[in-house]
Amino acid sequence: MNTLFRSRTELNFKTGSKQEHDAVREPYATWKRSADRQVTRKLRPGGRKPKLLIIVLFQNLGDEYPYYAESPAPPLPGILLAGLTPPVVDVEVLHEMARPIDYGTDADFIALSFLDYLAPHAFQVARRFKALGKIVVAGGKYATTHPDNVEPYFDSILVGEAPGMWPTMVHHMVGGNLQRRYVAEAAPPLDNIPPPRYDLVESKFATPIVTEASRGCPHPCTYCALNIKRTAHRTRPVQDIIRDLTATKCLPWHKRKMAMILDNNFGGDLRWAKEVLREIAKLKFWALGVQFSIECLRDDEFVELLAAANCRMAFIGMESLNESSLAGVRKHQNKVEEYKEFFEKLHRRGILTFCGFMFALDEDTSEYYSTLPQRLDDVGVCVILPSIAIPIYGTPLYDEVNAEGRIIDRDLSHYEGDHLVFRHPLLSPDEIHTAYRNVNRVFFSWKNIFRRWMRFMTMQRKDSTSMQFALKLLVTTFIYFKLSVFQRDHAKKRVLVDRSEQTPVVQQESAVVEAVVA
Numbered sequence: 292m293n294t295l296f297r298s299r300t301e302l303n304f305k306t307g308s309k310q311e312h313d314a315v316r317e318p319y320a321t322w323k324r325s326a327d328r329q330v331t332r333k334l335r336p337g338g339r340k341p342k343l344l345i346i347v348l349f350q351n352l353g354d355e356y357p358y359y360a361e362s363p364a365p366p367l368p369g370i371l372l373a374g375l376t377p378p379v380v381d382v383e384v385l386h387e388m389a390r391p392i393d394y395g396t397d398a399d400f401i402a403l404s405f406l407d408y409l410a411p412h413a414f415q416v417a418r419r420f421k422a423l424g425k426i427v428v429a430g431g432k433y434a435t436t437h438p439d440n441v442e443p444y445f446d447s448i449l450v451g452e453a454p455g456m457w458p459t460m461v462h463h464m465v466g467g468n469l470q471r472r473y474v475a476e477a478a479p480p481l482d483n484i485p486p487p488r489y490d491l492v493e494s495k496f497a498t499p500i501v502t503e504a505s506r507g508c509p510h511p512c513t514y515c516a517l518n519i520k521r522t523a524h525r526t527r528p529v530q531d532i533i534r535d536l537t538a539t540k541c542l543p544w545h546k547r548k549m550a551m552i553l554d555n556n557f558g559g560d561l562r563w564a565k566e567v568l569r570e571i572a573k574l575k576f577w578a579l580g581v582q583f584s585i586e587c588l589r590d591d592e593f594v595e596l597l598a599a600a601n602c603r604m605a606f607i608g609m610e611s612l613n614e615s616s617l618a619g620v621r622k623h624q625n626k627v628e629e630y631k632e633f634f635e636k637l638h639r640r641g642i643l644t645f646c647g648f649m650f651a652l653d654e655d656t657s658e659y660y661s662t663l664p665q666r667l668d669d670v671g672v673c674v675i676l677p678s679i680a681i682p683i684y685g686t687p688l689y690d691e692v693n694a695e696g697r698i699i700d701r702d703l704s705h706y707e708g709d710h711l712v713f714r715h716p717l718l719s720p721d722e723i724h725t726a727y728r729n730v731n732r733v734f735f736s737w738k739n740i741f742r743r744w745m746r747f748m749t750m751q752r753k754d755s756t757s758m759q760f761a762l763k764l765l766v767t768t769f770i771y772f773k774l775s776v777f778q779r780d781h782a783k784k785r786v787l788v789d790r791s792e793q794t795p796v797v798q799q800e801s802a803v804v805e806a807v808v809a
């Protein structure tokens with residue numbers, strides 16, 4: 292029995308009714324029984340198990356050029372699915388943001404995970420693998436919100452979250468009785484999800500330890516994918532999160548020291564979040580990254596607990612410095628006048644701010660854009676993740692712009708945040724693109740990157756031993772430059788690039804045309 296196998300069988304159960312426990316346990320109980328008896332397993336020639344290759348897509352067919360992002364951490368779906376996979380198959384995980392798809396793979400089954408804008412690419416990849424005789428299945432956010440658009444391209448799809456249904460799907464895959472569509476229970480409890488397979492993350496990721504502590508968010512932001520079909524904010528048992536963060540024996544020691552909690556909003560239930568942070572503090576990470584909504588920073592105890600847990604990076608949706616733009620997308624929890632003070636609160640405690648920032652919100656004006664680089668500097672954010680607003684298919688924002696007849700581009704592969712796909716009420720596409728490029732250019736110039744780093748460093752006060760203080764400076768410097776280079780690289784390859792001089796290496800196919808927004 293290997294370490295992973297042990298950790299799966301040592302699952303903890305939250306107190307609750309017996310029926311709740313049984314409902315949650317059932318997939319694992321089924322998996323455990325079959326694992327013990329090795330029932331449905333079919334051996335390949337040479338006595339090998341069938342092989343499953345899980346691919347988390349990233350290259351956008353619509354962009355025509357391959358783009359290997361310098362992201363420090365992988366997304367979660369691939370290694371989470373691998374962790375849930377019963378041992379009737381061998382598993383490999385491929386992150387397309389790190390390496391190209393291996394069409395020569397000896398895998399029998401291919402599982403694709405992709406976001407909305409990657410759907411055209413996913414359909415093409417599926418077609419290629421099917422032509423090679425592979426069984427190809429899909430799941431993820433787009434397959435969940437728009438299954439009818441996805442199902443025709445795959446042998447089978449999963450609608451919803453994987454934990455309750457994926458083990459069954461794998462058994463059916465191996466047993467040759469795969470159904471066309473599996474539908475998971477809506478918003479199931481999050482107890483007893485096995486740890487992700489960190490051992491399967493490509494070595495180029497500096498921070499392989501990623502997990503989700505909660506799902507959902509209580510806010511109504513109109514552009515957010517979570518508001519396509521609202522579900523309650525759900526939290527995982529604290530001991531399950533800690534078990535994930537410590538299921539890392541497979542990693543070299545230096546990669547066990549940093550972790551990312553990838554929740555949409557870790558602060559959706561602050562009392563629970565504080566409990567989680569108290570436990571994480573005991574793990575003595577060198578650095579923890581967390582995502583949460585900005586109003587959490589009104590709670591000083593939360594901020595202190597972040598610091599105590601050695602949080603070194605907070606991802607926050609700042610989105611705009613224009614109050615009326617924030618109100619227009621119902622982001623009422625954001626108050627522009629609080630930004631500077633809140634960011635400083637974090638910076639003084641050695642926590643870097645990494646903030647989502649949106650262009651083309653309906654109330655944006657050319658005056659607002661003209662002062663933006665300076666105002667971003669004034670609020671003092673460390674790194675921004677800029678993007679052009681996307682009316683993600685099915686969100687309230689999509690319904691609004693669609694009803695007003697303002698969608699100008701229905702190619703789904705353009706819904707990635709670097710294209711303007713709807714008509715703005717006040718600004719021309721040129722004004723928006725110019726502002727977007729300008730902010731990217733100014734914010735990610737080396738001069739400004741170094742200046743912000745100096746500003747952050749000079750705010751640090753020695754509040755611990757010399758060793759701990761030195762470690763804090765070293766780790767924040769590493770994360771700061773990783774994030775800045777990641778975003779600068781994105782700007783260089785995706786925003787500021789003159790594509791006319793590049794040689795296209797990926798041919799678009801009719802799948803792009805088929806995957807249009809309805």
Ligand code: B12
Binds near residue numbers: 452
């Ligand atoms: C890490 C992250 C990133 C990373 C990496 C993204 C990637 N996929 O490669 C980076 C920083 C690059 C990124 C960028 C963007 N992101 Co992002 N990102 C995330 C984040 C924080 C975590 C993703 C994750 O790992 N989730 C955890 C997994 C486990 O959840 P899940 O995908 O729902 O998976 C479950 C099921 O769907 C299912 N499942 C998933 N895959 C599969 C596959 C199979 C075969 C099966 C059976 C089941 C299955 O099982 C899972 C477990 O239950 C999410 C927020 C979040 N917490 O989800 C946003 C999120 C995914 N991002 C989002 C967006 C919009 C973007 C951007 C387009 C934003 C922008 N405008 O800049 C860009 C894309 C930029 C670009 N051009 O490349 C949206 C997605 C909207 C959508 N439906 O497409 C999200 C949900 C944020 C939000 N609330 O709106 N992102």
Ligand code: SF4
Binds near residue numbers: 556608
């Ligand atoms: S606060 Fe963030 S996660 Fe929550 S609804 Fe708004 S955009 Fe989505």
